[in-house]
């Protein structure tokens with residue numbers, strides 16, 4: 001008898017959790033990816049890829065695959081998937097845990113302006129020409145197309161196709177983790193005067209924030225969207241403990 005786990009991934013934490021669970025005989029672990037990244041990092045457990053098709057289909061997946069535990073380890077900005085996970089778990093009675101890394105907090109020397117969305121960040125660039133570093137997903141760049149007066153340095157995992165219809169944009173494709181020294185060099189080399197970032201939390205993409213602090217640059221920091229109120233932990237270790245508890249309680253009940 002094994003405990004079946006579905007991890008909703010797309011984050012470093014999801015991969016690390018899967019790594020830690022991959023060799024367990026008492027668990028059958030599947031990792032779910034949205035399928036957005038062209039060449040995803042290799043995963044240590046079987047992967048299913050692509051959207052489920054909404055809450056009802058996710059609920060059906062959980063039932064059909066006899067999933068016992070659902071771990072929502074999606075990115076803090078993947079709010080729709082988190083909502084769907086909460087609703088499907090409630091509908092099916094599957095145990096749910098959210099693994100959410102803490103948000104970054106401003107420290108001395110940071111010059112953050114918090115905004116509610118990427119569109120708000122774009123609007124906050126203002127009239128005068130800025131040289132902005134956009135560390136945003138490919139799908140989120142549209143609001144900046146309406147602001148062709150600025151110069152953009154855009155870093156994303158996959159190429160931005162088609163490129164933005166603005167005259168001054170430079171693209172860097174790279175996958176984190178990034179280093180502070182390298183990000184300081186990157187921002188200086190492109191004479192960046194402002195950084196736009198989502199408050200992702202975690203270490204892999206923090207370098208640009210530390211680099212902005214080092215260079216005294218302002219940051220437009222996009223606040224996290226609201227997430228459902230479900231049992232949540234902040235670390236992979238805590239998610240492992242939750243998994244142990246789930247597996248042990250099923251074993252005790254002989255199911």
Ligand SMILES: NC(=O)c1ccc[n+]([C@@H]2O[C@H](COP(=O)([O-])OP(=O)(O)OC[C@H]3O[C@@H](n4cnc5c(N)ncnc54)[C@H](OP(=O)(O)O)[C@@H]3O)[C@@H](O)[C@H]2O)c1
Nearest residue numbers: 009010032033034051052053054074075077078079080081
């Ligand atoms: N948003 C970010 O800034 C960000 C950054 C890094 C990584 N990611 C990762 O990229 C993926 C997509 O993010 P998003 O912001 O576009 O999500 P989202 O807006 O919350 O989700 C949109 C839809 O994509 C599908 N989806 C999302 N995550 C999925 C997963 N792990 N497995 C299967 N389907 C998934 C679901 O489709 P259906 O409704 O059809 O089921 C969901 O309704 C997530 O896995 C997330 O962890 C996101």
